[in-house]
Amino acid sequence: MVYLFVRPLGRIGGTKNFHAGVELRPNEMNESDTEERQGDGRVHLSMMVNGALRSLKVEPRMTLLDALREELGLTGPKKSCDRGECGACTVHIEGRRILSCMTLAVMHEGKQITTIEGLERDGRLHPLQQAFIEHDGFQCGFCTSGQIMSALAMIQEAKAGWPSAATADVTKPFATADLSEAEIRERMSGNLCRCSCYPNIVDAVVDATRRI
C-alpha cells in the first residue's frame, strides 16, 4: 500500500488564522479556538520591540510570530509555512536572524526584537529596503520582509567572519570581500521566493553590502 500526503498550508497554528492564503479575523475563528484563547493560562511578557518596551499577555503556546502579528499588530513578519521552511517570518533577536514561527513568545522575556517595521529611520528606508526597490527584488512581496531581515543579519554574519557551506576553505578567516553571489545564495537559502525573484534579490543584497 502506498500512502500519499497533501498538507494544507498552515493547518495547525496557534490560532489557525491562516488557511489557504486567507487571513481570518478573530470573530471568524471556530469555537474551539475561541475557547482556547479565553482559557486563562496567559502570562505577562515584556520585550523591547523595535526599540520600544512592549508588554503583552500571551498563552505559553503562542509563537513569537503570532505574538508580534496578533498582539502587537506588527504584520511585517509573515505567516506562510509556519514550519520553519520558508523564512517569511524572519526577525532579529538580539541582532541575530531567527524564524519567529519556530519559537515561543514566552521564551523571549526582556529580549530585543527587531522586525521589518523597525528598520526605517525618521521616515527614511533602510539602505537594504531601498536596494530591494531599486533592483526590483520582489514581485508579490510576501517573502520580502523576511528576505530583507535575513539579508541584513547575513551581511553582519559575513562581516563577523562566519563561513558558509559555499566557503571553499572553512579553516581560513572569511573576509567580506569573499561574499560572492554564490555565497549570498547559499547564506540566503533559508528564504524562499515563490515568484522566484532570486537574481534581483541577489543584486539588491550585493548593492546593499557596499552601502551598509
Added chain:
Amino acid sequence: MHPLTYSRAADPAAAIAAHAQDPHLAFIAGGTDLLGLMKDRAALPDRLMDINGLPDMARIEVLRDGGVRIGALARMSDVAADEEIRRRFPVITESLLFAASGQLRNMASMGGNIMQRTRCAYFRDEDDLPCNKRKPGSGCAARHGLNRLHAIFGWSDECVATHPSDVAVALSALDAKVVVRGRNGERSISFTEFHRLPGNTPNRDNVLDRGDLIVAIEVPDRIEGRASHYLKLRDRESYEFALVSAAVAVATNGLRIGSVRLAMGGVAHKPWRLTEAESALRGVSLDDVQALRTAIATSFVDARPLAHNTFKIELAQRVALRAVQIAGARA
C-alpha cells in the same frame, strides 16, 4: 498547538528532578524541532521547561588533553563559526554549515540537534498514519510505502527511518562523547552508542532516560581531525536534509592512508560507522581509486535496500569515496 504550561529551569538538579518525575514534561532549548513536532502533533507535552538559562552550558572550550568541549546549549552557528573547531575539525564545521538555514542555525542548540527526530514524512504526518515511532504498535507506513529517503542499513520491519542530524555523523566519525547529567550524576556516552537501531522499539531514538539532561559534547583530540571533510548529497543544493552524506577524517603517510574514520548519514536510524571500510582502507594509496572503492565496498555487504532506495547503495559508496579523496587531499 495544544495548550501547555511553561517554566524556566532554575538549576540543572531541579530540572533533572522535574523531568524524572513528570512524563509529560519536555525540556526546550532552541525549540526548532520540538515546535515542529508539536505543530504536527508528533509531540504533545503538557509542560515545557526552558533550559536556556542554565549556567555554563553554552560554552565552547579547549580541554587540557587537547579535546574540545561543546556546551549543549551552544548554538549551531556559534560552533560553526568557532575558529578552533574550524581549524582542527573542519568536518564538524562543514556538517553544521550544510545543515538547515542561517536562521535555524542561530536558534538550534547542539544538544537539541542530536535529539532531533526523524524527518520520515509518515512520522511527521498530522493524520496519524501507521508509525511505530509516533504510536507504538500502529505499524510502519514507510516499510511498504514511499521509502526513497529511508534506510539501507540496520532497519527493521517496524521502522525504516533515518536520523536527520548532519553534525551527529561528524561527531560519530570522531568518536565524540555525549556528556549527560541524570538522577545518578554525570556520565559519558560514546557517540556511536548514543543513538539506537529501531529493532521493535523504534519509539526510542537514543539511550537517554527520563531525568537525563545533555550538558555537553566532548570531541577528543584526533590526529585525523585536521584532514577531514563532510560531503552531503541532497535533492536540492541547499537547505535540505541529506539523501546520503559522509564524514571522513584521515591521517596519511605520504599518499598512503595511515588511519581513517568514516561515518555516513541518511542511510540508517543512527549515524552509520563504516568500521570494516576503516580497517580495509588502512595502507591503501589515495591515488588508487579501485583499491579505495574495493575497501569501501566491504562495509556495504550488509546493505539492504527498500523498494525505492536501491540507488542509495551505489550512491553512498561513491559519496564515501569522494569524501575520502577530498579529506585525503587536505592531509
